[in-house]
Amino acid sequence: MNETIETILNHRSIRKFKDTPLTNEQINLIIEAAQQASTSSYMMAYSIIGVTDKEKKRALSEVSGQPYVYDNGHLFVFCADLNRHTIKADQNDYEQMLPNLENSEHFLVSAIDAALASQNAALAAESLGLGICYIGSLRNDIEKVDEILSLPKHVIPLFGMVMGVPAQEPDKKPRLPKKAIYFENEYQNHESELDEFDEAITEYYKSRQSNQRTDSWTDQMLRRFKKPMRMDVTDHVQRKGYNKR
């Protein structure tokens, strides 16, 4: 197995870091790796904000409810960003271009671009011996994050990523069986694979090194969808000029 595949297959989220900030060299390399990801039609419709201001970090940690958003080597926030494109449209035919720029297609494009860049950043970091954890819980209060980071119209915070020297070695978390996510030629029913996976994941939660619990994947998903979640995101996204049609 080559080192790239080894790095990919060795991934686990890290939520406890040594008190060692990332060096500028590491940050630059990680951002360069992020930028080299493929990008829809060369749009590069994302921005990355490195948060070094302690007050802002504290405030973002409070939004997320997760201490490791403050205690880490570096915090990045990945944003969908059509601001640059809006500026260009504004210098051209704004009226014609805006409805197109603000449609669902370009909402998807910018979210996909940001996600691809972020995963390149994650892999670059992991290849350097650093650990990472994505932080979707910034969307617990998306309006507050928008305010903390002074985001203009057509820029929305999608997720954070904490990074640093790992101070824990969590177990690798099992994934769905390949049969449940890879199909040939057409979509296939895979309910029995999900039942098998529930058995495996129940065993994982029972026997892992820390935070042992009784749980299954199905129970997690049911808990997730039973209670309305972040219902304000739709309004925020539309107010910022995304996903309007």
Ligand SMILES: Cc1cc2nc3c(=O)[nH]c(=O)nc-3n(C[C@H](O)[C@H](O)[C@H](O)COP(=O)(O)O)c2cc1C
């Ligand atoms: C977009 C995204 C958002 C996430 N948000 C959070 C988060 O807010 N807090 C957290 O502790 N983990 C978060 N995670 C990490 C997932 O919980 C984790 O990747 C998943 O449980 C699989 O575990 P593993 O990464 O250790 O393999 C997020 C992951 C992704 C991809």
